[in-house]
Amino acid sequence: MNTWKDFFIAILLILPIFAACRTVLNLLIIPVKEGFTQARVLKNGVGANADIVSVQQTNEWGGNKPVCNITVRFMTLDGKEYEASVKKALDINEVERFKAGNGTTIKYDPENPNKIAIYDKPLFL
Numbered sequence: 001m002n003t004w005k006d007f008f009i010a011i012l013l014i015l016p017i018f019a020a021c022r023t024v025l026n027l028l029i030i031p032v033k034e035g036f037t038q039a040r041v042l043k044n045g046v047g048a049n050a051d052i053v054s055v056q057q058t059n060e061w062g063g064n065k066p067v068c069n070i071t072v073r074f075m076t077l078d079g080k081e082y083e084a085s086v087k088k089a090l091d092i093n094e095v096e097r098f099k100a101g102n103g104t105t106i107k108y109d110p111e112n113p114n115k116i117a118i119y120d121k122p123l124f125l
Contacts, residue, residue, distance in 0.1 A: 038086065038117040045107030045116075047123045050074035052102050053083060055095075062089035070098055070118065072106055082113045 050072035060067035071085040086106075090098055098104065105123050109115040 037115055041107050041109050041115055041117040042119065044109075046077060046110050047105060047107050047119060048074045048076065049123065050104055050106045050116075052098060052100050052104060054100050055098055058087065060087070065089040065091050068095075068098070072104065072116065074106060074108065074116075076108065076110070076113050080113070082108070084108070084114045084116045086116050086118060088118050 051074070053071040053073050055071075056069045058067045058069055067087050067089045069085050069087055071083060073081065073083045075081050088094075088098075105119045105121060106116045107119045108117075
């Protein structure tokens with residue numbers, strides 16, 4: 001009987017640790033990894049014009065700006081159409097510019113076109 005009691009006490013002590021680890025993962029590690037991926041794509045990626053398919057605000061904030069999940073549709077250099085999403089903190093002016101139906105420019109990883117970064121500058125081809 002004492003064994004079951006010890007087991008439940010151990011579970012009750014371990015659960016908060018898992019919850020804390022999940023919070024650290026969601027708030028720190030994943031955004032940092034996404035930031036490195038986007039930086040690499042901006043540096044080495046291929047530019048493309050893209051149509052904004054949807055913009056959805058997340059419950060995250062970055063630099064006192066709401067973080068939005070922006071989904072775009074674009075065509076790669078080999079003519080294949082892709083739809084990919086990226087998270088970006090948008091200020092009040094950018095919210096208007098990044099509406100569904102508008103266009104923007106992106107850079108994508110040619111080895112994995114689902115990895116994109118918002119470039120939002122004119123492309124010089």
